[in-house]
Amino acid sequence: MNFDIENRIHERLPKYIEALKQLVRIPSISFDNFDQKFVLQSAEAVKQMFSDAGFTNIQFLMPPSGRPTVYAESLTSPDKPTVLLYAHHDVQPTMRENLWETKPFEPVVKGDRLYGRGTADDKAGIITHIAATEQVRNLLGKDGPNLKFIIEGEEESGSAGFENILSQHAELLKCDAVIVADLGNFAKGVPSITTTLRGMTAVAVTLKATKAPLHSGSWSGPIPDPGQALCRIIASLTNADGSIAIPHFEDGLIPPTPAELESYRSLGYTETTLRKEGGVLDCVQLNVPEKEILESLWRRPSIVVTAMEVGNRTNAGNVLQDSAYARIGIRLAPGMDADACAQMLVEFMQARVPNGLEASFAVEDGANPFTTDTTHPFFTKMASSMAKAYHAETKFIGCGASIPGAELFRKTFGDIPILLVGIEDPECAAHGENESLYLPDFEHGIVAETLFFAELTNKK
Numbered sequence: 001m002n003f004d005i006e007n008r009i010h011e012r013l014p015k016y017i018e019a020l021k022q023l024v025r026i027p028s029i030s031f032d033n034f035d036q037k038f039v040l041q042s043a044e045a046v047k048q049m050f051s052d053a054g055f056t057n058i059q060f061l062m063p064p065s066g067r068p069t070v071y072a073e074s075l076t077s078p079d080k081p082t083v084l085l086y087a088h089h090d091v092q093p094t095m096r097e098n099l100w101e102t103k104p105f106e107p108v109v110k111g112d113r114l115y116g117r118g119t120a121d122d123k124a125g126i127i128t129h130i131a132a133t134e135q136v137r138n139l140l141g142k143d144g145p146n147l148k149f150i151i152e153g154e155e156e157s158g159s160a161g162f163e164n165i166l167s168q169h170a171e172l173l174k175c176d177a178v179i180v181a182d183l184g185n186f187a188k189g190v191p192s193i194t195t196t197l198r199g200m201t202a203v204a205v206t207l208k209a210t211k212a213p214l215h216s217g218s219w220s221g222p223i224p225d226p227g228q229a230l231c232r233i234i235a236s237l238t239n240a241d242g243s244i245a246i247p248h249f250e251d252g253l254i255p256p257t258p259a260e261l262e263s264y265r266s267l268g269y270t271e272t273t274l275r276k277e278g279g280v281l282d283c284v285q286l287n288v289p290e291k292e293i294l295e296s297l298w299r300r301p302s303i304v305v306t307a308m309e310v311g312n313r314t315n316a317g318n319v320l321q322d323s324a325y326a327r328i329g330i331r332l333a334p335g336m337d338a339d340a341c342a343q344m345l346v347e348f349m350q351a352r353v354p355n356g357l358e359a360s361f362a363v364e365d366g367a368n369p370f371t372t373d374t375t376h377p378f379f380t381k382m383a384s385s386m387a388k389a390y391h392a393e394t395k396f397i398g399c400g401a402s403i404p405g406a407e408l409f410r411k412t413f414g415d416i417p418i419l420l421v422g423i424e425d426p427e428c429a430a431h432g433e434n435e436s437l438y439l440p441d442f443e444h445g446i447v448a449e450t451l452f453f454a455e456l457t458n459k460k
């Protein structure tokens with residue numbers, strides 16, 4: 001059966017690439033200062049594809065921004081499992097257009113990659129869902145699973161209305177599992193399921209000592225310097241190795257299981273790769289040994305100063321500055337809570353303000369980290385389907401970044417398996433210039449999802 005499916009999908013691949021190109025031609029950038037008629041146009045195009053594929057109950061789920069999420073379903077029978085398939089049809093702006101070697105919205109195949117904004121992130125996700133559904137319906141008809149589609153229209157601009165859409169339509173969207181096709185593989189040809197995401201939050205802190213900047217010759221000495229005061233506070237947040245010094249900050253942390261650690265190590269990620277990809281200077285020593293790099297990126301929290309301001313370079317005269325500002329960004333590891341951590345950070349800093357300087361804190365909206373129970377049989381089925389499709393061992397990986405949607409699915413549907421997959425790869429330049437999709441993995445991804453659907457209703 002595997003062989004048949006692979007052949008059928010290979011035969012149909014030009015048609016799937018054509019459908020993908022059709023979506024990529026629509027510049028559906030969901031940022032306010034771009035023409036939002038294109039987001040509507042891409043929603044209409046997705047709707048038309050759903051209708052051409054014979055899906056039912058097709059409708060727009062409208063957030064206040066007017067950037068439609070497209071819903072559709074392909075139902076078989078109430079006694080079959082139901083899977084909700086997520087992707088998004090909006091895209092990022094093109095960034096520096098002069099750096100594109102081809103036109104961002106005129107998709108072109110060069111070698112084994114398809115170039116264009118949205119090819120990888122995330123219009124390929126939409127076509128993968130449609131193609132795999134078409135295949136499993138041909139293969140199993142009414143014996144296949146129930147499939148529901150939810151294609152968001154404002155993921156790249158922050159998913160502001162998505163939580164509301166999920167809660168308002170919870171009954172319509174009810175399912176036994178979610179596939180989020182908006183992630184990527186660890187490397188080309190390496191099938192990967194992302195099982196954790198870090199969360200984030202940020203706190204801005206301002207210290208003030210005087211009503212206005214002063215002549216440093218006339219005034220410095222008796223009056224404390226807010227710049228140094230702020231540096232002392234910031235330096236107290238972490239230890240020399242970058243680990244966090246705030247008591248109880250990591251109390252809820254869920255450490256990786258031995259199996260997860262084993263999976264991370266099997267990826268063979270090296271310090272050399274990190275240095276090369278991150279542009280780390282040769283003289284700089286890392287905070288962790290090589291074998292802990294992935295664990296540090298995916299499963300531990302981090303604190304970084306994302307901005308700092310005391311006076312400025314252009315006007316750097318002999319001045320005792322009146323105030324100092326910093327924005328402290330935190331990445332949260334699975335198990336940690338964004339609001340609680342932001343609060344602990346504020347209290348820790350507040351308690352360390354020297355000389356009674358006036359301190360003010362502003363906490364930004366955070367996103368909680370995500371983790372999912374990989375012992376559910378659906379994970380095993382997905383892992384084995386991907387391995388068969390890619391002809392390679394499936395890896396369980398983490399992701400150091402945040403996707404608020406993943407946690408929203410958990411909040412709405414409770415403890416069901418949420419499978420984070422996708423066909424981005426380290427070379428795809430999602431969000432950057434010259435975004436591209438690696439076509440062999442596009443094909444593998446469609447085969448994998450088809451095999452997974454077939455596995456779900458397999459009684460054995």
Ligand SMILES: [Zn+2]
Nearest residue numbers: 121122155182
């Ligand atoms: Zn995306």
